[in-house]
Amino acid sequence: MEKTPLTTIEGYIIRVSPYKDKDAIITVLTPLSLISFRAPSAMKSTSRLHMATLILAHGKFSLKKSGKYFSLVEVELDFYPHLESDYSRCVAFSYIQELAQKLLPKDNISFDNNRIFLYLDESVHALIENVDVYKTALFLTGGWLKELGYGFEVDECLICGRHDDIVAFSFAEGGFLCRQHQKEPALHGADLLKVARWSFRTGFEKWRTSEIPQAPAKEFFLTLLEHIPFFLDINFKSLQLWKTL
Secondary structure (H helix, E strand, O other), X not given: OOOOOEEEEEEEEXXXXXXXXXXXXXEEEEOXXXXXXXXXXOOOOOOOOHHHHOOOOEEEEEEEEEOOEEEEEEEEEEEOOOOOOOHHHHHHHHHHXXXXXXXXXXXXXXXXXXXXXXXXXXXXXXXXXXXXXXHHHHHHHHHHHHHOOOOOEOOOOOOOOOOOOEEEEEOOOOEEEEOOOOOOOOEEOHHHHHHHHHHHHOOOOOOOOOOOOHHHHHHHHHHHHHHHHHHHOOOOOOHHHHOOO
C-alpha cells in the first residue's frame, strides 16, 4: 500500500490544547497561515512529540493527513526561548503567549501577507537579544492590532483630519485628537503622543533603533491593555504581572 505523503510546515507554536487521552491539539503560526493539528500522546513527558507542547518554540512539523484533519508525525525544534533568569523578560514572554492565544484567530486560516508572522518572529528574537520589554510589547501589540483591523488613527485628528496641533490620544474615540476636538478621558503630553504614534506606525526596519521614552512607553502600554477589553472583549491575566515591574 502506498504511504500517505507527509506535509511539512515551519513556524511558532502558539496554542496547545489537551485533547482526549494525553493527546493535544497544536496550533502553529507559519509565515502565511495558522494551522492546527492533532499531536498523539504529546502531553506525556516521555513522548517523542512532547516538544510540540512548548509554546512559542519554533520548528518544523511533519504532518499526515487523515480525512479533513492533520496529525503530527515528527517535530524538530530550532529553538525555544529560555528567559527564566530575567523576570521582566519572563513577564513579556508570558504576555506574548497570552496575546497570541487570545488575539489570533482560533481556526485554520490563511493571511494575505506574512506580517503577522514577522511581528512575532521579530518580537521573540528581540526579547532574547535584550531589547526593552515595553518597546517589544508595544511593537507586537500595535502591529498585530493594526494588521487585524483594530489599529488607531495616529496620523491626524480623527474628527477633522488636521495634522497639526494634535494634543490628545483617546482610546474611546479611536486615536489622535486636535486641540479643538479633544475629548476626555484622553492621554496628553508630547511623549505619550510620540509613543502612541510609534506603536501603530513604526516599521520593521527601524523599530529597534528608533528611540521612545521608557516611562511613557510603560504608561501607554499598561493603559492600552486596560482598554483592549472594551473593544475586543479580551482580558489579559498577564496585566497584573506587568504592574509588578
